[in-house]
Amino acid sequence: MKRIFTPMLTALLLATAPMAANAAEEKVVYHVNDSANARVAMNNVNNHLNAAPDAKIVVVTHGKGIDFLLNDAKDDKGEFAPVVAGLKGKGVDFRVCNNTLKARKLDASAVVPEATIVPSGVAEIGRLQAQEGYVYLKP
Amino acid sequence: MKRIFTPMLTALLLATAPMAANAAEEKVVYHVNDSANARVAMNNVNNHLNAAPDAKIVVVTHGKGIDFLLNDAKDDKGEFAPVVAGLKGKGVDFRVCNNTLKARKLDASAVVPEATIVPSGVAEIGRLQAQEGYVYLKP
């Protein structure tokens, strides 16, 4: 009897496994559409990782949120480059909206090398949640 | 043997089917509680649909977020009516919080015909996520 049902049971276990994995793993998309709070957002991400070191964090930016990921970006606390590089080194991904780049007539070379460019920031935020099991947080 | 287990297997497949469907489909609730960024939010929705044409988007408004869905609403870029009608034509739903209407002593007739009225905007946002598999995005 056992042998007969093994394939079916295996198929069922395989079918339910991804859900169990999603429940255990923590993946978070940080939505940044205003660089005025980028410094605070980066502190949030850093604190998040200190409390949950295994969390996978992706920062998706569009609109005014891309500014801190442009070359030589700074605010009154200093340059963003070392903060971004430091978080990248901890596994954080940074993504920049290409619709925003086009609307602002910016070339891809204007973006820091730590970030990647995605066709649409908002669609990326939807996709990460709907297709890849990310949860959402807006700093 | 096959015939005996078909009902059980069918039942299991039916039980897991809705989850698979949810994983493949993208449904997004846009939360707007401030019409000061309604123009940007509508651009976001439009860009989202350009990048993900099959996404189902519902814009839920409450508080100051309902203003761009009132008759004759406009900002410095012009009237909102054509933008709302255009997105409605692409399948976007617009919902307005009745608690807000009551608090501001507005009649349902003050709301543009493209939008529907829901008892509570925030409860609608919770319901869409918890009961209907929507993901969240706040412009």
Next chain:
Amino acid sequence: MKRIFTPMLTALLLATAPMAANAAEEKVVYHVNDSANARVAMNNVNNHLNAAPDAKIVVVTHGKGIDFLLNDAKDDKGEFAPVVAGLKGKGVDFRVCNNTLKARKLDASAVVPEATIVPSGVAEIGRLQAQEGYVYLKP
């Protein structure tokens, strides 16, 4: 035949039961990182519960969002204590970020007794969504 498969079927039903429960129950994390809109946020929570009395709501605060949960907090509409106590009485949980307390050199005793302290506000928001099935709403 029936008897033989009962344990396997039971195991499968148990495995799928939590998902069904999550789908039916509504749990919402309210994210507050600015007490300037705390009054509106509390109105939102109240309206949410009026429309969905069985919803479990947790308000997670960090940064400037913790201020309305400090002793004697008030705004131009009055003290926050009675509002917080009233919502607590309806089952709402309030959580305050310890990273924020440390950064602002505040002792735990500065926080109202209705709130509990969590190591990191943002990590708590991620955890509630990823591990406990909460959906997200930012007032």
